């Protein structure tokens with residue numbers, strides 16, 4: 056097993072101010088092999104006495120035991136990234152998607168889970184400067200996705216991928232560009248990982264839709 060150098064230089068942001076800022080009881084932090092800050096906490100704050108009310112009218116987000124959503128990271132050294140997130144942090148492989156870009160060039164996207172969500176992390180083996188490709192938020196209903204798609208169009212936010220359905224997690228989603236340059240995937244209807252899950256491979260990222268724009 057390869058031990059990324061970053062683990063030995065783990066930061067310890069457990070000052071009272073930092074814990075208060077994050078709303079957790081304890082945490083450590085370190086950098087992944089590409090220098091991305093990773094914070095690991097326990098004892099999150101729960102405020103059930105203040106129910107969430109979406110100002111945009113979203114019926115609800117799928118979080119709880121599935122965490123916030125997922126992130127897709129570009130990894131220049133896929134072996135080092137795999138060693139860090141899988142061997143050290145304990146993420147487990149869900150499946151891979153083989154992307155054949157040209158006849159000569161293809162790559163494997165690797166999808167990892169740490170709870171019932173199909174993937175909380177995906178790794179793209181590309182040496183690109185922007186490490187965060189996109190993050191994903193999952194909502195409770197298909198109408199939530201449709202209303203958000205209308206809001207994106209009304210606000211003239213660049214749509215990056217049209218509405219589509221992914222092959223692996225079955226998420227029905229679209230992708231829009233955030234002001235920071237990376238993308239947000241906004242979706243509904245993903246299937247969960249259970250104890251009978253088996254790793255498979257796919258040849259396409261989407262069953263239908265997700266047509267690249269621009």
Ligand SMILES: [Fe+2]
Pocket residue numbers: 125127189190191240
């Ligand atoms: Fe995604």
